[in-house]
Amino acid sequence: METRKPITTARLRKMKEEKSPISVVTAYDYPSAMLAEQAGVEVLLVGDSLGNVVLGYDTTVPVTLDDILHHTKAVTRAAKTSFVVADLPFATYHGSLDQTLRNAARLMQEGLAKAVKLEGGAEIAPAVQALVRAGIPVMAHLGLTPQSIHQIGGFKVQGKTNEQAKKLLDDARALEEAGAFSVVLELVTDELAREVTDAISIPTIGIGAGASCDGQVLVFHDLLGFAADTQPKRMVKEYAAVGSMIRGALQQYVQEVKSRQFPAEQHTFHRPEDVAVHLYGGGNS
Ligand code: KIV
Secondary structure (H helix, E strand, O other): OOOOOOOOOOHHHHHHHOOOOEEEEEOOOHHHHHHHHHOOOEEEEEEHHHHHHHOOOOOOOOOOOOHHHHHHHHHHHHHHEEEEEOOOOOOOOOOHHHHHHHHHHHHHHHHOOOEEEEEOHHHHHHHHHHHHHHHOEEEEEEEHHHHHHHHHHHOEEOOOOOOHHHHHHHHHHHHHHHHOOOEEEEEEEEHHHHHHHHHHOOOEEEEEEOOOOOEEEEEEHHOOOOOOOOOOOOOOOOOOHHHHHHHHHHHHHHHHHHHEEEOHHHHHHOOHHHHHHHHHOOOOO
């Protein structure tokens, strides 16, 4: 496999300039991060979607800083060249700037993340600015922001009205101005995503935001068809059906244990002949 240089924020910006699309995928553990790294994914996001796809919550709201930290540590152990961004979870960046800084610092110092992601528009620009001043790269997140799901009232496409579109564009500019190195656009119209992408110099990373964004992100379990019990989402392309493959393999394992087909001879260890003789009376003790 060809070795590549570690991905940096400067490289990501250059990719936008060169119109070279950026691939981003979420990762929550060592083996999946390793596979994504080997596949050439540029950015691994330890997203708080962890709450839905790994921890079994209905929303991302219950996810804690310690949850993200625990999973970030596993991901950064595998990511040798991919750029790891860790989500600041619900209500961890809305108190004092000092507290925000301390929370983000834990993800960087203990988790070894290279950057953090925050949801919200111009209202979080002061937090973004404080983090960037402290040397912490920030990925912003606009459009559908799952941490505010109870306020938004459901998974709806954002930016459909002129008023919504103008606000989102203003927010994107404010976040760029505050120093964010990139912005995720989730579930916004294709037209608005294109306008934002053209209006700002930092890369836009889309999810359900059309093909004009500078990059795309998908949730690991969605793109692999891993969460076999969830409804398919329109914005997701499933590149595999790993969930049903795993279930099939587990069913076969259960069946083979019950029918004593497993373990077979090749999985079995035998005692050396001389020990058997010794135990059963052929020896001289
Ligand atoms: O938490 C997450 O996985 C995310 C992506 C969907 C962008 O924020």
